Amino acid sequence: MKTNIISLAFLLLPFLSFSQVGINTSAPQAILHVDGGKDNPVTGAPSIAQQANDVVVTSTGRVGIGTITPTAQLQTTGNMILGTAALTNGATGYSTIVRNNTTGELRTASSSSGNSFIFNYVTYQVNNVNGDAINNFNTNINSAQYTLIITGSSFITSNGGGLSNSVTGTFSPKNIYAYQNAGTWRLLADYRGGSTADGLNGSWTIYCLVINNTFMNSLGTVTSNLGGSSNGSATAPAGL
Template sequence: MIKFKLLVSFLSFLSLTCFSQVGIGVKTPRATLDVNGNLKVRGTAPISSSGNFTSLVVDRETREIKGIRYSLSNTYSMNYIVYNINNVDKDWIKNFNTKISATDYTLVVVGSSFDINLKPAAGGDYNSCNIYAFEQGGTWRISADYHDGTTYNGANGSWKVYCLAINKSIIKTIPPITVNMNRQPDKSVPNPPVGL
């Protein structure tokens, strides 16, 4: 009897290793673990500040769970960065290279401040702050300026630029949307953005 139980256990082990696909709510599993239904995880450990983890996402087409691709040095999906850019040419930053990969990340400027008062460059008025991130040479760059404005006595100021660097694997880029307002103060897009 003991030999029979050992034989059954051994054959069960062999069948599990040969056919190592398990289905829950699925008759024919197509992956190591194929689940049709909700997934609930209990008793997870908290994330440490070391960042040695991977975020999981669900592929909408295949329904597979996949890990987000990260660079070796950073395992976070979203990164908050503050640039203190000092002694600029009066108020102008033409092309500040952040050295953040434009292949792996999208850089979003979420706020800024400038440390000294401004005046119109040639009398009259100057335009409001124009600050943005742009791609060039494979990295993200920052441009900042008060167009037609300058500092008093030609002093060089300092910018504080607040940014989010977001892993591109969790971002869907939607094509630009152009709307002609026809000199009206109120208008909306004709259709919602495609893909939202």
């Protein structure tokens, strides 16, 4: 019996000494190291090509697939395949996963407020404005984290009256847009050269799409000079 115990101790000694287990490799580089292709060197670390078929579990609990030095809890150097799943049917509680193009890291998309939705929709009902004009309406939406796009609008006075111009009897087209100022999105809405026909203040309804900037790519400004012509073209924006 004593002899058997001694023999067992000698068998366990390598694992107790190095605390590493190698499968198909005599030189494990982590707590658990599987060399799927049996192509790793007898000693030393495998090359990048040799690691392509390796799986490791490190002492910090990280899992590497295709790499022996994972930098996250789970890292793979290849593609992943997800099976089909039932539709969410608009159910809440789901987040969007995004990839850092520099590190390859996957994360849940969110803002500082914890909002994890890509697209958000909001309607601003702005009442009792100065005639028909909104010059600087602060939405307090962080312009560094979101892009605000106006998708539609309507205007009406308190008694349903219209607009007029005291000089010509007409008014200029509607001028409405969102702009950034002091780190937030602002709204401007106005009928330039026009005023309410009945002299009453009006109300704007402004429909806005708010997009998480994680998914936005700014292509800058494309400037063209048509030289007085009504026709022209531009080069495709860089980055598309």
